């Protein structure tokens with residue numbers, strides 16, 4: 449092992465120990481994308497795959513966990529959406545199936561969820577969108593945090609990864625392992641977040657075009673063609689009708705969403721809809737749209753959730769090669785700084 453590799457391994461040692469993986473790179477859960485083949489491929493390549501449970505009912509999740517375990521004996525995690533109406537049953541499935549790490553996403557976890565999971569033997573990770581919430585989650589007993597900046601694909605907060613990292617890592621990076629996500633496409637960026645005190649990183653967009661990823665070929669093609677500026681934010685057009693901002697590739701669907709909001713709000717202003725009906729109609733616009741794009745390949749009107757790092761996705765590649773490239777890029781950066789200590 450080279451001196452540079454030893455240095456890198458020291459930098460992400462806490463993350464590796466926490467995850468039980470060779471490299472502290474998590475494959476961020478992506479609904480419909482992060483199923484057994486991609487998750488196991490990431491874990492088998494030395495990273496840490498995470499199943500996206502999305503809207504799965506509990507027994508489907510159980511099958512996915514078992515299916516993943518049949519493909520890897522390395523550790524992997526499960527991502528649960530806290531707004532899921534069957535969250536308790538999903539947590540029970542994770543504990544019964546002895547999932548080592550559960551990532552709670554989609555808002556602060558309901559009271560007791562962290563304790564239930566920990567008492568059941570799982571390690572719990574949560575997303576911290578701001579420093580005060582990071583501290584609150586640590587007080588609630590969370591084992592590790594993910595901080596995800598606005599560069600990321602999917603549902604996002606307003607603050608960039610670089611700012612979140614500066615605000616949160618120096619304050620709580622020594623208390624629990626913190627994994628940085630959003631906009632990471634290369635190893636040099638991984639190295640710099642580790643040097644800022646991160647325990648590891650989480651990447652989503654970069655893994656979509658992994659050979660083992662079962663996303664539809666048209667979904668992958670859209671990623672390969674797109675540049676950073678194509679991954680845009682779709683947000684509310686009127687503050688009276690808030691929507692959770694989503695970063696996705698611009699397409700007919702994102703254009704129609706703008707029109708839809710204007711149309712619904714005009715009907716509300718004319719008194720044809722009440723507030724709740726209008727809000728629901730806006731929210732329902734994207735129902736099933738990610739599945740349509742990922743599974744059926746409807747890249748025109750489906751949701752092409754993608755982060756700005758999509759510009760660094762240039763071809764389909766085996767998962768192991770993607771992870772090896774990230775590690776090589778981090779090592780090359782160390783080598784450039786200090787060529788003598790090879």
Ligand SMILES: Cc1cc2nc3c(=O)[nH]c(=O)nc-3n(C[C@H](O)[C@H](O)[C@H](O)COP(=O)(O)O)c2cc1C
Pocket residue numbers: 475476477478479481500501502527553554596599600601602603629630631632650651652653654752753754755756757
């Ligand atoms: C298509 C897609 C679907 C996603 N679905 C989820 C999800 O179900 N749960 C979740 O916590 N994060 C989800 N994310 C976020 C990823 O887990 C990860 O944090 C993010 O992609 C990291 O930023 P990056 O895209 O810049 O690498 C999704 C991201 C994408 C691109």
